[in-house]
Amino acid sequence: MTHHGPAGHHGAPGHAHAHDAAPQDDELAQILDLDAELFADHLAATTRRIADLATGGVRHVVDLGAGSGTGTFALLERFPEARVTAVDSSATMLDRLTRTAVARGLAARVQPLRADAGQPLPGIDAADLVWASASLHHLDDPAAALKGLFTTVRPGGLLAVAELDGMPRFLPDDAVPDRPGLEARCRAALTALQTEHVPHMGSDWRGTLEAAGFAVEYAHTEELRLDARTPSPAGAGQYAYLALRRIREAVDGLVDATDLAALDTLLDGGAQDVRHRGDLDVRSTRELFLARRPADTGR
Ligand SMILES: C[S@@+](CC[C@H](N)C(=O)[O-])C[C@H]1O[C@@H](n2cnc3c(N)ncnc32)[C@H](O)[C@@H]1O
Known part of the structure; x- marks a missing residue:
């Protein structure tokens, strides 16, 4: 089952x-x-950090919850000998990923697989690298899934887990002068929803990886920041627009009407719209765990 819905990217809840x-x-x-x-x-x-830790070659990568293929394509570039099995439960995502692979001349190195990443993957075992970015928190039981993934990774191979704390933050506190803290209030409403619908977001991934038998060799949390004030990178405004529109759908009825109306002014094409403003400040907290299946374990 998936949990991406109204604001589904990066863990905002939904029911679809x-x-x-x-x-x-x-x-x-x-x-x-x-x-x-x-x-x-x-x-x-x-991907450079993964390459630094990888031993014995990276020829087969499994991208779990591959989405549009951000990880698939970054890893194909980093590991020129590799092919990727891109696993996702969404046909729409896999179609898009496949079209991108064709457009980039990489189709021969990408195998799309429509499957539930929380269940054993038919015919897939002993991969050199399993990459799970922003996908484990969607699973019904990530701890059980990680235990099941143990044999999907070859002895000595790596499992990379990238997670995040939700949608990025996009705006300074005073973005809407008469509604200071607007974005923070909307995010607080989202967090409450997440707790209910995406309970594994923000899990103890290190503990879960270790309980599954993996040895965590690298763990790092970092706040990424894209100071987009001058000049605004192409795409920042569109990212803010798409993300805040999802957030707006999710928090409808959960924040007060004045906040909702203020949020609308960020999305309505007018002077305050995030697609035109010069004060975007995109921040996002990312966690990365690189874990190895011990080479000498024959489980
Ligand atoms: C937030 S996206 C992350 C996509 C990609 N890994 C990235 O970081 O850009 C989560 C992806 O996981 C997929 N997904 C959610 N639940 C899944 C499941 N049970 N099995 C397989 N894929 C799943 C969704 O369809 C979506 O493409």
Whole structure:
């Protein structure tokens, strides 16, 4: 089961299942691609760190909850010998990922697999690297899934888990002068929803990885910041627009009407709209865990 819905990227809650969420998935894919583009340096540093720890070659990568393929394509670039099995429960995502692979001349190195990442993956074992970015928190039982993934990774291979604390923050506190703290209040409403609908967001991933038998060799939490004031990077305004629109849908009825109306002024195409303003300040907290299946364990 998936939990991406009204503000689904990065853990905002929703109720839609993959098969009835195609338009939302298309919009989510745009958000994911913009995130990868705007935080490209972070993604490159992440794959470099994986390469530093990888031993014995990286020829087969499994991208769990691959989405539009941000990780798939970054890893194909980092590991020129590798092919990627891109696993996702959403046909919309996999179609998009496949089209991108074709457009980039990488189709021969990408195998899309529509499957529930929380269940054993048919015919997939002993991968050199399993990459799970912003996907484990969607699973019903990530702890059980990680235990099941133990044999999906070869002895000595790596499991990389990238997680985050929700949608990025986009605006300074005083973005709407008569509603200071507007974005923070909306995020607080979202957090309450997340606690109910995406309970695994913000889990103790280190503990869960260790309980599954992996040895955590690298763990790092970092606040990424894209100071977009001058000049605004292309894409920042569109990212803010798509994300805040999802947040607006999710918090409708949960924040007061004045806040909702103020949020609308950020999205209505007028002077305050996030797509035109010069004060975006995009911040996002990211966690990365690199864990190894011990080489000498024959479980
Ligand atoms: C927030 S996106 C992350 C996509 C990508 N890994 C990235 O970081 O850009 C989460 C993805 O996980 C997929 N997903 C959610 N639940 C899943 C499940 N049970 N099995 C497989 N994929 C799932 C969603 O369809 C979505 O594409």
